[in-house]
Amino acid sequence: MNIPNSNTDKKITVYLIEDEDDLQEALVYSLEQLGFKASGFSTAAEFYRAYAVNRCDVVVIDIELPDENGFSIAQHLRSASNVGIVFATARGDLSDRVRGLRGGADAYFVKPVHAEELAASIEAIYRRIKAAEASAGRALQPHQPEAPRGTGRWVLKEGDWILYAPDGRALRLTMSERAIVTSLFKQRNKPVDRTQLAAALGGGDLENFDLQRVDAVVSRLRRKATAAGISLPLHAVRGTGYQFQT
Structure with missing residues (x-):
């Protein structure tokens, strides 16, 4: 059947x-x-x-x-x-x-x-x-903006799967990258603790979660952005985690 x-x-x-x-x-x-x-x-x-x-x-x-x-x-x-x-x-x-x-x-x-x-x-x-x-x-639909290209600011669109740079260049995110970037966007310009980012990655058991996985995702995202000619304002904050500056 x-x-x-x-x-x-x-x-x-x-x-x-x-x-x-x-x-x-x-x-x-x-x-x-x-x-x-x-x-x-x-x-x-x-x-x-x-x-x-x-x-x-x-x-x-x-x-x-x-x-x-x-x-x-x-x-x-x-x-x-x-x-x-x-x-x-x-x-x-x-x-x-x-x-x-x-x-x-x-x-x-x-x-x-x-x-x-x-x-x-x-x-x-x-x-x-x-x-x-x-x-x-x-x-x-009545409030939907035009395609976010060249808006002069960082924008997450398409269900937060695409990160647009201020000049309109787009960076398509993987599931892990999306989880990290979305968490950073919620507290943009403020440091976000690595344990918070680990939780966003699905680290329900944080005691046994490898926090280096957060660093690996961030490092991969930076390399991908560089390869796409995008200068990503994603910075490490010593003793805390990471910060997305806009």
Whole structure:
């Protein structure tokens, strides 16, 4: 049975993070048979690399993964985007379900997961996201400025995925870069602590979070800006973190 992807001319893209190979393969195959464009990943790192290049519409996450807790992945995604989030896990305790839903998940399934029920949930989530985006677009349309080129100031646009320099040059951000820049923009011209930036990156367990990941993202962003001929006013603040000066 094919479930039609209503209200869209393209297939709904689903990323599945599941480290049990047989289950991952079976769910990806079933979702594709039901009309979705599905891809599977065994680790959070594999997923992040793929998501940075091509975003999905909905991500299905197992909680127990070899390199990162599923709750942390959901927190990271929810802080940086409006992607649909579904948990599919063996953990069925009420406390886990409540934590997952409060942490940003749109739905929570306990294994075994039936593909058609999962597909119906994915479609419902996708429709809600698109309806909310359309509603927000209509509400903002009367006040929408012209393309932010040459405004004389730093501007975040396109859902905070593109940073425009004062001269109009654009820098497209990855998911991690977007999380850092958005946090710095909220407190522009003020130092932002590295732990705050780590939290923006999805470091829910800050005690075990490697703060050098923040430095790595900032360093990569600076190199990318330099390569694009953009002088990025992103400065290290000794003993604190970083500051975006405008």
